[in-house]
Amino acid sequence: DKKTVIITGASSGLGLAAAKELAATGDWYVIMACRDFQKAEKAAKEAGMFEDSYEVLHCDLASNRSVRHFVDAFHALGRPLDALVCNAAVYFPNAHKPGIFLPGLFAGEGPRYSADGHELSFAANYLGHFLLCKLLLEDLKRSTVKPARCIILGTVTATVNGAELGGMIPPIAHVGNFEGLEKGMKAPVSMLDAHEFNGAKAYKDSKVCDVMLMKELHRRYHNETGIVFTSLYPGCIAETGLFREHYPLFQHLFPAFHKSVTKAYVSQEEAGKRLAACVSDERYATSGSYYSWGGEAGTGGSGGKDAVENKDKELDWFMNYGSFRTLSIDEIGGEAADDARCRKLWDLSERLVQAS
Numbered sequence: 001d002k003k004t005v006i007i008t009g010a011s012s013g014l015g016l017a018a019a020k021e022l023a024a025t026g027d028w029y030v031i032m033a034c035r036d037f038q039k040a041e042k043a044a045k046e047a048g049m050f051e052d053s054y055e056v057l058h059c060d061l062a063s064n065r066s067v068r069h070f071v072d073a074f075h076a077l078g079r080p081l082d083a084l085v086c087n088a089a090v091y092f093p094n095a096h097k098p099g100i101f102l103p104g105l106f107a108g109e110g111p112r113y114s115a116d117g118h119e120l121s122f123a124a125n126y127l128g129h130f131l132l133c134k135l136l137l138e139d140l141k142r143s144t145v146k147p148a149r150c151i152i153l154g155t156v157t158a159t160v161n162g163a164e165l166g167g168m169i170p171p172i173a174h175v176g177n178f179e180g181l182e183k184g185m186k187a188p189v190s191m192l193d194a195h196e197f198n199g200a201k202a203y204k205d206s207k208v209c210d211v212m213l214m215k216e217l218h219r220r221y222h223n224e225t226g227i228v229f230t231s232l233y234p235g236c237i238a239e240t241g242l243f244r245e246h247y248p249l250f251q252h253l254f255p256a257f258h259k260s261v262t263k264a265y266v267s268q269e270e271a272g273k274r275l276a277a278c279v280s281d282e283r284y285a286t287s288g289s290y291y292s293w294g295g296e297a298g299t300g301g302s303g304g305k306d307a308v309e310n311k312d313k314e315l316d317w318f319m320n321y322g323s324f325r326t327l328s329i330d331e332i333g334g335e336a337a338d339d340a341r342c343r344k345l346w347d348l349s350e351r352l353v354q355a356s
């Protein structure tokens with residue numbers, strides 16, 4: 001029998017590439033947890049996925065009710081769950097407090113909110129996944145595949161904030177002491193640190209939360225259940241839909257910049273192999289780890305086959321941006337290093353999902 005993996009946001013970019021990669025092995029049945037049925041079906045067909053290798057189930061992570069319905073629909077299939085990939089995300093790079101940048105030229109746009117009223121990047125990228133992980137934990141526990149895995153997408157800023165190139169580009173992630181979260185993350189509050197809204201920072205903050213979630217899941221459940229919780233940075237996949245709201249000029253120049261200057265560029269196909277390796281390759285099965293890939297050329301290789309560990313270059317931030325590293329749970333840096341804050345995030349998140 002095939003193993004079953006759920007991938008959120010599998011209708012485009014990295015999620016689709018990993019779904020395709022895993023389905024093609026013949027070993028995995030992929031549940032594509034997506035908010036747009038039509039788009040997901042079309043994407044799967046265009047990617048050449050065989051009909052008996054996947055199923056699209058509706059899941060809008062920006063609605064706690066939708067996440068609950070998704071879990072019910074998954075249970076109704078009667079399948080086991082062997083791996084869960086929390087991949088979906090939104091990014092609003094041009095959304096600032098209205099008028100903060102040259103009004104008219106860069107028309108500022110205020111925050112958007114989820115069905116439950118929480119700031120949308122926080123809700124879709126993190127809170128929906130928090131609820132999903134909680135609701136599916138028992139299924140992962142019951143998996144006969146050892147180890148069952150839960151993989152949560154991070155990004156450079158989430159672990160190395162301010163310490164290497166990717167983490168130095170403003171606005172820098174800052175969740176603070178979750179002052180905004182304590183207030184409920186509902187309008188007029190829009191940022192975790194309760195500061196003024198900035199869409200690019202909201203994305204980075206949500207990714208810090210994703211890595212904190214991985215750490216907290218590991219701390220709470222790994223020893224007891226054997227489930228492996230990991231996070232990763234797949235390299236800079238500069239051409240995905242993540243950048244769909246960025247200025248056209250940026251969308252045009254961004255891939256070339258990462259191909260030629262930072263060397264962090266990675267194709268969707270290669271990034272999909274990296275994520276698929278986190279799901280099924282035994283080399284990426286140390287719970288609590290954060291796997292950080294670099295660019296396409298030789299640094300990390302397909303699924304890390306030629307993985308080059310590069311810890312010696314810890315201080316060489318420019319080089320590090322383009323090389324593969326594994327950070328053990330104790331090496332994860334930035335705000336996600338703070339265990340007390342990880343616990344606080346968990347407790348406050350529980351309150352939010354209970355209330356909705």
Ligand code: NDP
Nearest residue numbers: 009011012013014060061062088089153236237240241242
């Ligand atoms: P894409 O925009 O291509 O994919 C994001 C996916 O998330 C889409 O399928 C989208 O659905 C889905 N999604 C968004 N909101 C929701 C929601 N409310 N409910 C359900 N699904 C939703 O971006 P990427 O493939 O680049 O991003 C995938 C992951 O990789 C993200 O977690 C991102 O943070 C991470 N990442 C990406 C990097 C990059 O360079 N691109 C670098 C580092 C990390 P729809 O198709 O309907 O819009």
